[in-house]
Amino acid sequence: MKTALMLVATIKRVFSGTGYGLIALLMVGVMEIHAATESTAVQQLARGEYLARVGNCLGCHTTKGGQPFAGGLRLTTSFGTFVTPNITPDDETGIGRWSQEDFWRAMHEGKSRDGRLLYPAFPYTDYTKVTREDADLIFAYLRSIPAVSQSNPPHEIRFPYNYRPLLYVWRALFFKQGIYEPDSTKSEEWNRGAYLVQGLGHCNACHTARNVLGASQDEHASEGQIMDSNWYAPSLTTRQEAGSMDWSIEEIVELLTVGVTQRAMMSGPMGTVVRQSLQYLTPEDARAMAVYLKSLPESDAPPEVRYPEMPEGVRKYLAQGEKLYEKHCQDCHGASGQGAPGIYPALAGNRSVTMAIPTNVIRIVLNGGYPPTTAANPQPYGMPPFQQIIRDEEVAQLVSFIRNAWGNRGSLVTPVDVGQSRGSRH
Amino acid sequence: MKYFILTGLFLFTCFAEAAEAPQPVDVPNTLAERVKACTICHGEEDKASRDAYYPRIAGKLEGYLYNQLRHFRDGRRYYQPMAILLENMSDTYLREIAQYFAGLEIPYPPPESIVIPPAQAALAEKLVYSGDPEREVPACSACHGQDLMGTEPFVPGLLGLHSTYLAAQLGGWHSGGLIRGKIANCMADIAKQLTYEEINALAKWLAAQPASGEPANALPAEMAQRCANLALENGDSR
Known part of the structure; x- marks a missing residue:
């Protein structure tokens, strides 16, 4: 481009005032068209790069x-x-x-x-x-x-x-072959979001229960075990998991592109998706995705579990967990599990803690981790790994405690559950 | 009476709300706070018993620490807990973390008290200060500095580390068990020449020396050439 401009300048100098002005002008015109094509090509490459990012190739x-x-x-x-x-x-x-x-x-x-x-x-x-x-x-x-x-x-x-x-x-x-067909009853923004979530974003690849033949079972993003990892991809259509029907569009956008909000944090494979892909979304695309995700119809709520009064034995078990919590966790997550919003997540009311499948919370205690570094969160705070510090039995007590403290209610976790979460690559 | 009840209810509601919404934890906006996930293992306190394996990182050369952080993240040095922690960190942040730990001035604890038989000590000292030219094993001090406190910018110091850690690292370079020995690297070539007897002697002898002195400024020309890939490793991989 710079070379082209210099050439134009030279041509202008050579031909100016010599009667070849018209030819010079024509040549300039040709070169400008050439430059315009060049810049379109550059723009198209940039667009292709962006789309490859969104698809996270x-x-x-x-x-x-x-x-x-x-x-x-x-x-x-x-x-x-x-x-x-x-x-x-x-x-x-x-x-x-x-x-x-x-x-x-x-x-x-x-x-x-x-x-x-x-x-x-x-x-x-x-x-x-x-x-x-x-x-x-x-x-x-x-x-x-x-x-x-x-x-x-x-x-x-x-x-x-x-x-x-x-x-x-x-x-x-x-397999149903076919490009995305816009829903004419919905807004352009919603359709853009649906196109990104269902298509390039391939969110369904993880956020859907896979059947025994490895097929995603749901049109709408749901839940599942993530390929090649021992993490659980929470359902995006369930209030108790990662459904965003109660969230503001702004907060969904923030979680997708920054990786952290006042009440939630991307961890594990989803943190990696934010680092590699979602943080590069244009504001318009991030918003479109959020609008679509928020609109996902809620799947049937799981039947409400009635927890009986805790037997003495369980209370003792949880009390052991509470002691561990005070020693290892309380400094950051607070005496009431209130955390520090945007820095150390609150554990009270935290869906990652209370989800029916406890895989993720166990993994986070064992391995710790940092949310992804993003433009808006370049120096994230981190969670230490505890796998070298406390034994499986203690992790089980601790996780059982935080699943049942400060108004949280969840099933108890056993050392076997903890053992199953160890040893995976990611 | 009515007012009394209402006021009572009002107060009760206030208290209930106060109890429901405790103050957020006050978190210092510092790098020290941000690297708590590191210091749980690499902390200041003496962890010589149970956690002897975790090396001291305070005061290590920034270039060395930065390289190691990226090697762990990118799979060139294998240790699963480190790989998981660093997975989603940018080069910029890793550089800042390396700077932070490099800048920490914490007194070294006294060296390990290990009884080393004189023959073993002599074997180690010979390798440390003279090497074995016949096997193309240079003196440790040629690269790691006369004081064995490292050489700017990438070569680590060898003192102030536990013998378990040293033996594991040398063994890793020797056998490729930590991936390290599997990639082209001058340290892998050197360690592959060492016997297990020599590795043991070195680990014990180094751990028993008091840490003092300064890092050297630059590698000797010959070693700089032989270990040129150290600079290559510093290239950005993503």
């Missing part, structure tokens, strides 16, 4: 500390281990030989360049909703990144799932 197609988009990440599932492919434009090991059409078929139809069916570890069940225009922009961006020569090992999928034709059956049952 990097999240799976990059190993820890590895070359961006070169794949190689191992995703352990109950069907075996999937190894993500290299999607840099390298001819031999990446997608250098792919055409725009090939890429579209992968995103929209879940088929590889050679026509083979892709395993739904690649979330084409969501990406199918992405428009052709957006898919083409992402492809153009992926063509523009540095090619990395990196061959990744093959998948290690267990019998019988390694028999690819079975995917025909799976797809007949669970």
Whole structure:
């Protein structure tokens, strides 16, 4: 661009006042058109990069500390281990030989360049909703990144799932091909949010209960065990979990893009999604997502559990937990579990603490963690890991206590529950 | 009477509300507060018994600490609790945390009292100050400084650490057990030349020395060349 301007200046100097003025003007015109095309191309690449961020391609197609988009990440599932492919434009090991059409078929139809069916570890069940225009922009961006020569090992999928034709059956049952169709009764903003959440954002990949065949079971984002991790993805349609029907749009936006609000905090794999993807959302897209998430219909509320009067034995068990709380937790989370909003989360009334499935709260006590660093929260406060400090029995007492203190009510946690949460990679 | 009851109710409501909404915990806006998740293990107090494994990080070189934080985060040095803590931290924040710990001036505790047989001590001292040129093992002091307090900006000091930690690190470099020995690195090449007997002797001898002195300013030219990848490792990986 700068070179182009300098050339224009030179041409102007050479031709000015020599009778070639008209030609000079024409040339300037041509160059300006050229410059305009160039800047459109730059804008389109930036748009493609943005969409790749929203789809969080990097999240799976990059190993820890590895070359961006070169794949190689191992995703352990109950069907075996999937190894993500290299999607840099390298001819031999990446997608250098792919055409725009090939890429579209992968995103929209879940088929590889050679026509083979892709395993739904690649979330084409969501990406199918992405428009052709957006898919083409992402492809153009992926063509523009540095090619990395990196061959990744093959998948290690267990019998019988390694028999690819079975995917025909799976797809007949669970895959509905087709781009997102706007709901004309809803606002443009709502539709934009739905498009992002259901399509590129592929929120359903985690926030939906998967059946035994690994298929997301719900049109609307619900709940499930997250692939390759020992975290539980809370339901987005349940008030008792991560439903946002009671939240203000502003607070949902804040949680998605900052990672922390007055009452909630993104942890585990969701913290990583904020770091890698959501923090880059434009204010308009973040708002659209929030509008859609808030509007999700509430799933049937779980039957209210009537807790009987606590037997003496249980009270003693919880009292042990209370002692541990006073020693290890109270300094930050407060004597009444009130916390410090936006810094140390309150535990009283905290849904991550009281959720029916206690996996996440146990993991947080064992491993600690920091919310993601984001532009608006560049120096987050952290939670220490306690796995080296207290034993499984003590973690069970402690978690049982915070699930039943200050008005909280939840099932008791056993050392076996704690043991099951240890040892996972994430 | 009516007013009395109403006032009573009003007061009761106030108290009830006060009881329901306790004051938020007062949290200092400092880096020291933010790194409490680190200091639970790397704290000031003497943890020589149960938690001997956790190395002292106070006063270590900033460049060294920054590199280690990023290695843990990016999987080039493996320790699961560290990897989970650092997973979602930016380079900028890791640099600030490294600066914070590098700037801490906390007196070193007295060295471990370990009985080292004279032959073992002699073996360690020879490796520390002379190395073994035949196996291309340089003296520890060539890189880690004459005082063994490290060399700016990336080479760590070797004193003030527990023998368990030292033995584990040398063993890791030696066998690749901590991933470290599996990546191209001059320390891995050197440690692979050492025997377990030598690793044990070094870990014990180093842990028994009092920590004093200053880091060296720069590596000798030969070692700077041999360990050039230290600078490469400092490149941004994401």
